[in-house]
Amino acid sequence: MSRSSVESQLVEFATALVENSGGIIDWQSDGSQATAIVPPDLAESLGQHHESFLVRTQPGDEGLVLSLGGEFVDLAARTLRHFVPSVGAFAVDDLPVRKTEFAAAVESSFGWQNARAKVLDGSVMTVPYHAWWFHVTLQSEETWESLVSVTLNARSGVVVPLSELLSLGDLRPTKDAPSDSSATLDLALHVAEAETMRQATPFLQRIDARRERDRKRLQDYYRALQRESSTPNKRTKTVPTAEEIESRQKAVKLELQRKLSELDERYLFSAVLRPIVLAEFRIPAVAIDVEIQRKAEKRIFRVYWNAMLKKMEPMSCSRCLRTSFNFWFTNDTVDPLCSTCHGS
Amino acid sequence: MKTKIAATKSVFDANPEKDIADDSAHVRTSFSPGGIPIRFRTDLSEFSTTKNLATREQLQLHLTHTRLQLLRGFDELLCLEGLTGVEHLPHQIETVRKVMRRFRGRVLLADEVGLGKTIEACLLLREYLLRRLIKRVLILVPNPLVSQWHEELSSKFHLDFRIAPRTATSSRDEFWATHDRVLVSTSFARSGRRPEAIAAAHWDLVIVDEAHHCRNRSTKLWKLVNSLQRRHMFLLTATPVQNNLVELYSLLTLLEPGHLKTEADFKKQFVTRGNPRDPRNRHRLRDLLGEVMIRNTRGLVQINLPPRYAQTIMATPGEEESQLLIDIQQYLRDQLVTTANASPNTDDAEQESPEELDASSTESAETPDAVGWDQRLTSRAGPPELTSPAGGPPLALLAGPTLPEPQNNEPAGISRMRLHAILTSIGSHPATAAATLQPLAERDERARQLCERAGRITHSAKDEKLLQLLKESHEHKVLVFVASIRTLHRLQSLLTEAEISFSTFSGEQSSTDKDAAVEQLKSSVNVMLCTESGGEGRNLQFADTLINFDLPWNPMKIEQRIGRIHRYGQTQDVFIFNLCTAGTLESRILKLLNDKIRMFELVVGEVGSILGNLDDGQDFESLVLQLWQKAPDDKQLDADFETLGDTLLAAQEKYLDAKNLDEALFGEDYE
Numbered sequence A: 001m002s003r004s005s006v007e008s009q010l011v012e013f014a015t016a017l018v019e020n021s022g023g024i025i026d027w028q029s030d031g032s033q034a035t036a037i038v039p040p041d042l043a044e045s046l047g048q049h050h051e052s053f054l055v056r057t058q059p060g061d062e063g064l065v066l067s068l069g070g071e072f073v074d075l076a077a078r079t080l081r082h083f084v085p086s087v088g089a090f091a092v093d094d095l096p097v098r099k100t101e102f103a104a105a106v107e108s109s110f111g112w113q114n115a116r117a118k119v120l121d122g123s124v125m126t127v128p129y130h131a132w133w134f135h136v137t138l139q140s141e142e143t144w145e146s147l148v149s150v151t152l153n154a155r156s157g158v159v160v161p162l163s164e165l166l167s168l169g170d171l172r173p174t175k176d177a178p179s180d181s182s183a184t185l186d187l188a189l190h191v192a193e194a195e196t197m198r199q200a201t202p203f204l205q206r207i208d209a210r211r212e213r214d215r216k217r218l219q220d221y222y223r224a225l226q227r228e229s230s231t232p233n234k235r236t237k238t239v240p241t242a243e244e245i246e247s248r249q250k251a252v253k254l255e256l257q258r259k260l261s262e263l264d265e266r267y268l269f270s271a272v273l274r275p276i277v278l279a280e281f282r283i284p285a286v287a288i289d290v291e292i293q294r295k296a297e298k299r300i301f302r303v304y305w306n307a308m309l310k311k312m313e314p315m316s317c318s319r320c321l322r323t324s325f326n327f328w329f330t331n332d333t334v335d336p337l338c339s340t341c342h343g344s
Numbered sequence B: 001m002k003t004k005i006a007a008t009k010s011v012f013d014a015n016p017e018k019d020i021a022d023d024s025a026h027v028r029t030s031f032s033p034g035g036i037p038i039r040f041r042t043d044l045s046e047f048s049t050t051k052n053l054a055t056r057e058q059l060q061l062h063l064t065h066t067r068l069q070l071l072r073g074f075d076e077l078l079c080l081e082g083l084t085g086v087e088h089l090p091h092q093i094e095t096v097r098k099v100m101r102r103f104r105g106r107v108l109l110a111d112e113v114g115l116g117k118t119i120e121a122c123l124l125l126r127e128y129l130l131r132r133l134i135k136r137v138l139i140l141v142p143n144p145l146v147s148q149w150h151e152e153l154s155s156k157f158h159l160d161f162r163i164a165p166r167t168a169t170s171s172r173d174e175f176w177a178t179h180d181r182v183l184v185s186t187s188f189a190r191s192g193r194r195p196e197a198i199a200a201a202h203w204d205l206v207i208v209d210e211a212h213h214c215r216n217r218s219t220k221l222w223k224l225v226n227s228l229q230r231r232h233m234f235l236l237t238a239t240p241v242q243n244n245l246v247e248l249y250s251l252l253t254l255l256e257p258g259h260l261k262t263e264a265d266f267k268k269q270f271v272t273r274g275n276p277r278d279p280r281n282r283h284r285l286r287d288l289l290g291e292v293m294i295r296n297t298r299g300l301v302q303i304n305l306p307p308r309y310a311q312t313i314m315a316t317p318g319e320e321e322s323q324l325l326i327d328i329q330q331y332l333r334d335q336l337v338t339t340a341n342a343s344p345n346t347d348d349a350e351q352e353s354p355e356e357l358d359a360s361s362t363e364s365a366e367t368p369d370a371v372g373w374d375q376r377l378t379s380r381a382g383p384p385e386l387t388s389p390a391g392g393p394p395l396a397l398l399a400g401p402t403l404p405e406p407q408n409n410e411p412a413g414i415s416r417m418r419l420h421a422i423l424t425s426i427g428s429h430p431a432t433a434a435a436t437l438q439p440l441a442e443r444d445e446r447a448r449q450l451c452e453r454a455g456r457i458t459h460s461a462k463d464e465k466l467l468q469l470l471k472e473s474h475e476h477k478v479l480v481f482v483a484s485i486r487t488l489h490r491l492q493s494l495l496t497e498a499e500i501s502f503s504t505f506s507g508e509q510s511s512t513d514k515d516a517a518v519e520q521l522k523s524s525v526n527v528m529l530c531t532e533s534g535g536e537g538r539n540l541q542f543a544d545t546l547i548n549f550d551l552p553w554n555p556m557k558i559e560q561r562i563g564r565i566h567r568y569g570q571t572q573d574v575f576i577f578n579l580c581t582a583g584t585l586e587s588r589i590l591k592l593l594n595d596k597i598r599m600f601e602l603v604v605g606e607v608g609s610i611l612g613n614l615d616d617g618q619d620f621e622s623l624v625l626q627l628w629q630k631a632p633d634d635k636q637l638d639a640d641f642e643t644l645g646d647t648l649l650a651a652q653e654k655y656l657d658a659k660n661l662d663e664a665l666f667g668e669d670y671e
């Protein structure tokens, strides 16, 4: 068997991990093992007693063994947490920005259903976008896991499809740490939860079906007991009185309810979202203010033309946070509503 | 009127829980489609707290790490890439995940028949190998199933296993220590000095198919499996309990000793006194079993295949063909008598390699089925050397009162293999019979005449029936199966003459040609001629009709043919036609399978369970051949087939009993 893709991923990962945590690593020409030389605290984090140790892909007594089965993945988690930052900030330069046609862009992109809109002004600026990655674990009787990413315009909170920038984009590191990250995290979590629900639908349905079957089995069983409560005692042949029947049936009913709630408890889903990485991308954009007039009330909204996507970004529904280009507005506060929320 | 800033913030304001970044106990509740609450929580403890900003590579490093964690979680299976023709179904994938994650590689796979236990086991095997979690693997299966396992491991999963050779080599420790992947029949493994040799080696994984044979702790097989040094073990059976619950205890004790405590404890806790088939404390038992056993049922998996209809079309041969059938069989019988009475020295025994013979294009010299073929025929008596080469006892029916006394052990002039080839060829087509008789014709005048007569019959009775059937089936996509390549060639000319367009799919073709043949059937023609290997691994569910032009003697092979189209993904009703010439051995086999075990109504997979019950037995083909050999006339043959039928029926009843018991016992509790 040639080196499996998992094995090459492990080798590549371990190499980058050591190098990014302040150590050096030197692989033998056949790629079967390497020697790592690292600072004492890194050695300790990787579970090694010496500053110089072997890194190997095959099981062995000494050194760091790269495998999914052993403890390597956990050691790596600890090391990453202590030695490798997980927040980055980058700028995307040299993007052409067309400021002049913004009014037309707004008008052709958006639909304002029950309000008048007036495009006020547009200005070119650099806008921060926050790309969050979450490790999502969904647990019931079984476990489901995924890596979910959400990228938001940190100014408007609108979701934009830009997470691929981290691997594909032409990025320049910047010196300023991202700002407002707790606000975007909050919103990104909300979106990630919705995304989790979408991705995990087959899993959820399977667990649903299983719980349903278990419930039915319990109900059938206790229903049978209910029916039996009026039958005479086999040995003594005595027929139960009406009170006896009633109290027996009551007991069976209570027991069933207890069993069912136990069952429900067992099937409860707990979902954990762990933020893994935050990348801020500073991207040129045109910020455009639009005045919305609904009856007597007026309100100004800011929308963005994204130079990376080369189009207008949508707005978020004030109720469900879903993005859309098509809005209704409330009377008093002129809150934007998507067609679903408007209809309900 | 609000300011711009306020307008922008309104989006954030809509989220009621703002301060989650300071508090990892953020909880929000959603619901599954079926209404089960889902509590969402955020955990910031893993989020790196270093002050520096990360480079792009460092961020990627975190993401790669998470992906590795997902891989470790076995949500992404490595084994699914690069398979050939394995339609892995959702429940099978689930099972693989469960076994890796929850069961830590020790499991009783007890799916109902036909749901693909073998595929699950092979996927798991591959996954473990790819992840380098295991290296040395031992697979133990009943003798009648060895060749099928070997073939599937190789063709579908690309895993080469060494079949333990039936030589002294297998008794030596070195063999088991030096080969990393060994496939061996249970009956062979447990006899002679082999148990010690196998137990001396260390195994990463042991797979036992039809594991209910290990249900009794006093048997050699149980002791063998129990003595093996192994890390992981998969036990496979659709019917873990055959007679009583203690069997389950024995089985699971092999898997996880102590899991069910002692036998006395187990009986006390879980077996109703006076009725060993009736469990007590079902919930507790269910919980305990759930930790070591997975059982997928049809009910949950919802594989509902469309109905299947089978029909036997008996072709009555014309006088010439009919007489030929009688004469060839008589000739073969006379040969046997001659052989039996001949002195060893006068016999010019042939040395035939399997390849010279066209009995079955899929037979390979390495399979255990082939091992017995080299033996010279001795007499109608057959046994003892015709019993399983592993040394298992002969089947009861063969030891019955009708059995003639064993005679001498003289080498014979006609090998079992040739006898089998000739008998199957006359069941296939006269043209094929002629070709198979040819080598004998060169030295025997009687054979030469028979050969010539067979060659003269240009249209057999079945030919006519086939043409008629194809004309009636013109709106269907039809697979015509033949066992022999010569018959295939014969049918090619037959269809060409009749101006019926067809494609051909045979073992001798390249993979590209095979794909092209399937494509042709899909788009432009309605008939595809197939040899035994026909369609293995290719999606043929668009076809709805299967014609068995001839009939393999091995029911597993017949079932494989049916399984090509009557499987997951088939949406239309399936029609099966068995063509058969009256007076042939095939007509008896067909009658047996049809009347006794109603084979054509069985779920695909059940034949294996039935034959698997003939654990110590030979493969079915050897049995049939043996019956023919020892019967002096048709009347006796009828009686012997009746006995074989009863044995099969008993094996089926044993299977059905266990199946019903297990269904009642386990219900849908262990999916």
Ligand SMILES: [Zn+2]
Pocket (backbone or CB within 6 Å): A317, A318, A319, A320, A321, A322, A337, A338, A339, A340, A341, A342
């Ligand atoms: Zn909405």
